[in-house]
Amino acid sequence: NAGVTQTPKFQVLKTGQSMTLQCAQDMNHNSMYWYRQDPGMGLRLIYYSASEGTTDKGEVPNGYNVSRLNKREFSLRLESAAPSQTSVYFCASSSQVSGFPGSNQPQHFGDGTRLSIL
C-alpha cells in the first residue's frame, strides 16, 4: 500500500533550469496539494487541486505551475529555477467528508523531494 509517492527523492539544478516533480496517490483521493517546507517557515501551500480538472493557487504560487493529469497524479513544474526555490517539496492528498462535496479530511503526505538550486 504505497499511499503518496513522489519522484525524484533528490535533485540538484542550476539556476534557470526547469524540472517537473511528480506525485501519485493510490488512495482514490479527490484533492491533492503541493507544499514546500523551509526551516522556521513550516509547510506552505504552493498549489492545490480540489478535484480532477481543477487547480488553484495557494500561499506561495509564484515561479511554479501545476498539472492535475488525472485523479491519481498531480505534478509541479519549475520553469526557471531560482536559488530561493531550494526547499523540500511535499505532495499530499485527502478525501472528501461524506456528504460534503468540496470538503476535505486530513491530508496524507509523501516523503518529499529535496531540491537544491545552485
Place this chain on the structure above:
Amino acid sequence: QKEVEQDPGPLSVPEGAIVSLNCTYSNSAFQYFMWYRQYSRKGPELLMYTYSSGNKEDGRFTAQVDKSSKYISLFIRDSQPSDSATYLCAMSAAWYSSASKIIFGSGTRLSIRP
C-alpha cells in the same frame, strides 16, 4: 504575526517522561486541530485530529484544545526513543470547503534520551 505559533525547540527529555507540546493561534475561526509527526527525511504523518474544544486520547497520546485561550497541546505519556521526531500542529476553519486551507505550525523538534 503568524497565524499559528509553535516553539521550535529542540526539546530533550529522558525516556519515560511526560512530554507537553504546544501551539497558539490567532484565528478564532479555526475549529479543526491536528497533530502531525515527522521523522527525519520523511513526510508528516497524521497523529491525531480533533474538533472544537476538549480532549482526545489515543494510547499514549492526548490532544487538548482550549479555544477560549487559542491554545492547543499534545501530551505524550511514557515517552520512548521512537517518539523522537518533529511534531507539527495544524488547524483549519472547516472541512466544508476546499478553500479552507490547513495552516501548519513550524514544528517542535523532540528528542527522547534513552
